[in-house]
Amino acid sequence: MTGEPAKKPSRIQIRNRRRILDAALEVFSQHGYRGATLDQIAEAAGMSKPNLIYYFDGKAAMHVAVLNTLMEEWLSPLAAIDEAGEPLEEILTYVRRKMEMSRKFPRESRLFANEIIQGAPRMGPNLESGLKPLFDEKCVLIQSWVDDARLAKVDPQQLIFSIWAITQHYADFEAQVRVLIEDETAGWKAADAHVETLFRKLLVPEITSD
Amino acid sequence: MTGEPAKKPSRIQIRNRRRILDAALEVFSQHGYRGATLDQIAEAAGMSKPNLIYYFDGKAAMHVAVLNTLMEEWLSPLAAIDEAGEPLEEILTYVRRKMEMSRKFPRESRLFANEIIQGAPRMGPNLESGLKPLFDEKCVLIQSWVDDARLAKVDPQQLIFSIWAITQHYADFEAQVRVLIEDETAGWKAADAHVETLFRKLLVPEITSD
DNA sequence: TCTGTTTTTTACCATTTGGTAAAGGCACGA
DNA sequence: TCGTGCCTTTACCAAATGGTAAAAAACAGA
Secondary structure (H helix, E strand, O other): OOOOOOOOOOHHHHHHHHHHHHHHHHHHHHHHHHHOOHHHHHHHHOOOHHHHHHHOOOHHHHHHHHHHHHHHHHHHHHHOOOOOOOHHHHHHHHHHHHHHHHHHOHHHHHHHHHHHHOOOOOOHHHHHHHHHHHHHHHHHHHHHHHHOOOOOOOOHHHHHHHHHHHHHHHHHOHHHHHHHOOOHHHHHHHHHHHHHHHHHHHHOOOOOOO | OOOOOOOOOOHHHHHHHHHHHHHHHHHHHHHHHHHOOHHHHHHHHOOOHHHHHHHOOOHHHHHHHHHHHHHHHHHHHHHOOOOOOOHHHHHHHHHHHHHHHHHHOHHHHHHHHHHHHOOOOOOHHHHHHHHHHHHHHHHHHHHHHHHOOOOOOOOHHHHHHHHHHHHHHHHHOHHHHHHHOOOHHHHHHHHHHHHHHHHHHHHOOOOOOO
8 A cells, every 4th residue: 555665775874864964954954944955965965966856756855854853853852841740840841951952952943943944845744744743742731830830820832832942043143143252152151040030930930828 | 515416306206105015015025135026016017017016226236226115114113212201101002003014014013023034235324324323222111111120021132022023923923823723813812912911021120029 | 707787988969047137127317 | 399318117137036858877685
């Protein structure tokens, strides 16, 4: 029923596909889909343009491949929020992991940012099917924590948006941050401390009287 | 010393320049600099492509013109933070005005976001000369408020980043927000309340004992 | 080593795109 | 009414860009 035999990919295929995806990530994240050219990607991947087409069925397919490849990893910190854990600590851990990802994978962050800002023209369905269910699930979980007074009263949806906005800001708007903050290392340290404080103050549950 | 005589622009010039800038804003904000085409802008402006070039010296010049035209207005809420005002109320007013701008001028927000994400290749100097002085000035002000215990201890730079990140998120990532939030009107209301709470909790000064 | 298959490259090509040349249209004062 | 100078458009162009054809090169199994 699956149509094609789907032969096992050779070692060369695996290596080259990886190289192309990495090059594509580099170029797409810096210039956006439209601004990226196959020549740029080819050069970054160290191979000729037609060879890209040999491995991926055109520019659009390459873009989708990059997005899909990274999507799961990108959402893994959210997925890792544990129902059984201590609510405040779970959320703060999530925040810390997001900050870490902004630092380690700014290209991935900008790739998604570019796509979303431009209206997610090539990722729309993926948002519905991949992101939305996970988002909804975690919102329900956080709401239950709020209802049990284990977190301060907060709108789970808005909370997650805030976390995304702040943590990804450091990667997405890095060019601006760099202009405004002289010492980069100190800046990151201050950012970590600030974000920790901010969400702690927002989320620490009130002392109830009953 | 100013070189050209700089004749007064005719009514037609004023009208058409405005129309072009608006069309350019529309197209640039949706597709980014590279993704936008002169044909798209021409169509949006309701005139022929060479006519654009008659009014603006090429695509890059148009982009810079749009950015510069909007820069001042975009920063006006930050500039409006008043040294003489009540600290917490000043900051919250700033936050509210930023939220309002996200709602009313999402195109402007996305225009800047696109530019910054891609490394501000055409706006770099403008950030240094236009944004940085204002940013530094307001950081000093906020720091003085903190030192006087009129605000909770907070890193002014990080505070401003947080405000930008959260408020602009609703405009820049609207495509994502729309997928995840069903009721748009309710979403905006919740956003307003959430943002208000978040920054109030962060900034309300501790009761000091001495 | 020989052979069939996979991988890669060298020309190409059609379209798109930023920009130009030059002529036509139009408003407005003399 | 007639120029005169501002405005606008119709062709065009050269470069860039996504993609193809087909041959060369590298590779793997017998």
